[in-house]
Amino acid sequence: MLPIQYNFDLKNANTLGLPAVASHFLPLTDPAQFIELCQHSGLKALPWRVLGGGSNLVLPEKINALVIAVALKGRRLLREDDEAWYVAAAGGENWHDFVTWTLAQGWAGLENLSLIPGTVGAAPVQNIGAYGVEVKDCLFELTAYRLEDGSARVFSAAECQFSYRDSCFKQAEAGKWLIGEVVFKLPKAVSIKTNYGDIGQELAALDLPPSASAVAQAVINVRQRKLPDPAVIGNAGSFFKNPIVAAELREQVLAAHPELVSYPAGPDHYKLAAGWLIERAGWKGRQLGPAGMYQKQALVLVNHGGATQNDIAKLTAAVQADVKEKFGVTLEAEPVWW
Template sequence: MLPIQSNFSLQHANTLGLPAIARHFLRLTDTQQLAELCLDPVLSVLPWRILGGGSNLVLADEINALVIAVELKGRRLLKEDDDAWYITAAAGENWHEFVQWTLAQGWAGLENLSLIPGTVGAAPVQNIGAYGVEIKDSLFELTAYRLSDGQARVFSAAECQFAYRDSCFKQAEADQWLIAEVVFRLPKITSLKTNYGDIEQELQVLGQRTAQAVAQAVIHVRQRKLPDPAVMGNAGSFFKNPIVSNALRASVLAAHPELVSYPAGPAHYKLAAGWLIERAGWKGRQLGPVGMYQKQALVLVNHGGATQHDVVLLTQAVQADVRAQFGVELEAEPVWW
C-alpha cells in the first residue's frame, strides 16, 4: 500500500517558507510506486505535482493535487571513454552534495554550480546556471517517467530543449514527466571558467586555480551575497536577467551609462536584473512581509508570515517600477503552484 498522507503541510518543503497544504502527499523512493499510482482509481485522476528541493517554487495556500516528493537516491560512474566520464545520479540526490562528490572524485565541470539549492532531478527543469555555466553544458541524457501511464523515456540533451532558465519540462512538457535519473558528461580535459562575477578575486585570495578552488570561490561568493533559506525564506534569484534588443539596450544605456549588460547572441543583450531592480529603488525594500534582499536586489525574501498573495504583490510592484523607469519587462524565475 502506498504511504499517502493527506492534508500535508509543505511549509518546510519550500525554501520561501510559504504556508501550503497539499491535499495528498507521497515520498517517492522507488519508481515502481509510479506504476501503483497510475492504477489507483482515486489518485490517478488527481493533478500531480512533482516536488524536488522546493527551492524554485511559489506555493498557494492550498494545493488541490497529489504532491510527489522525489526522494530517489544513488550516484555512480556509469562509464568513461577517452574524452569524458559519464556520471549518473538519481533525481532525489542533493545537487550541491552531488557537485562536491564529483569534484572529490577528480571529475571537474560542475564547480561553478556549487551551492545551488535543490535536487539533481529538478536541475534540468530550470536549466540551472551560475557564473557562466548552465546545466545544459554537461547534461548528456536523462530518464523520465510519463505521469499519465508510468512509461519511461530517455531524453537526450537536445530533446530537453534547454534555453535560459528553461526547458521543455517547464514549457511544452510541463507537469507531464517525473525526472528519475540524470547522466552527466564531464570532459577529461576542461578549462576553468573564472571570468564571471567575483570568482577571479576569490581565487586570488585562495591562491589556487583548480576546479575545487573554483567551487570554494563560488561558495564564498554565494554565502556572502545570498541569504540562507534556513534563516530567511527565499527562492534564490527571483527574476530572470532580461534579454533585450540592441536598440532597447542602447536606449537604456544612453540614460544610464553604468548599465550592466552582456552580449546574448545576434542583436541582443542580457541585462543584469539585479542592477535594474536596485536602480528602481527596491534593494532592501519591503512590501508587507516580503521584500528584495538588502545584499542582493535580485533575491526576494520572506521576512516572516508571507503567503503567495504577498509574493504576487511584490513581484508586480517591482516589475511595474522597472518597466516605468527602463522600459524593460522582468520575468519571474520560479514555478507557481
C-alpha cells in the same frame, strides 16, 4: 501499500517558507512506487504535482492535488571514454552534494554550479546556471516517467530544448513528467571558467591557482556572502531572470545609465543584470508587506515572516512595474507558481 499522507504541511518543503498544505502527499523513494501509483485509479481524479527541493516554487496555501516528493537516491559512474566520464544521479539527490561528490572523484565540469539549492532532478527543468555555466553544458541525457501512465522515456540533451533558465519541462512538456535520473558528461579536458562575476577576484583573495575545486570554493564563498540562507530567512534564490533584450533597447538604457551591467547574448542581443535594474529602481532592501527584496542582493526576494503566495505576487508585480517604467525592460520571474 503506498505511503500516501493527507493534509500534509509543506511549509518546510519550500525554501520561501510559504504556508501550504497538500491534500495528498507521497514521498517517492523507489521507481516501482511510481508504477504502482499510476495503477491506483482512486488518485487519478486529482491533479499530480512533482516536488523536488522546493527551492524554485511559489506555493498557494491550499493544494488540492497529489504532491509527489522525489526522494530517489543514488549516484554512480556509468562509463568513461577518451573524452569524458558519464556520471548518473537519481532525481532526489541534493544538487550541491552531488557536485561536491563529482569534484571529490576528480571529475570537473559542475564546479561553477556549487551551492545552488535543489535536487538533481529539478536542475534540468530550470536549466540552472551560475557564473557562466548552465546544466545544459554537461547534461548528456535523462530518464523521465510520464505522469499519465508511468512509462519511461530517455531525453537527450537536445530533446530537452534547453534555453536560458528554461527547458521543454517548463514549456510544451510542463506537468507531464517526473525526472528519475540524470546523466552528465563531464569532460576529461578540463576548462576552468573564472571570468564571470566575482570568481577571479575571489580566487585571488584566496591565493589559489585556478582549479575545479578552487573555483567551487570561490563560488561557495561568493554565494554565501551575497545570498541569504533559507534556514534563516525564506527565499527562492535569484527570483527574476536576467532579461535578454535587443541591442537597440540596451543602447537606450545605456545612454541614460552608462553604468548599466550587461553581457553579449547572441546576435544583436544583450543580457542585462536584473539585480542592477531592481536596485536602481529602488527595490534593494525594500519591503511590501511581509515580503521584500534582499538588502544584500536585490535579485533575491525574501519572506520576512508570514508571507503568502498572494504577498509574493503583489511584490513581484510592483518590482516588474517599476523596472518597466524606469528602463522599459520587462522582468520575468524564475520560480514556478502552483
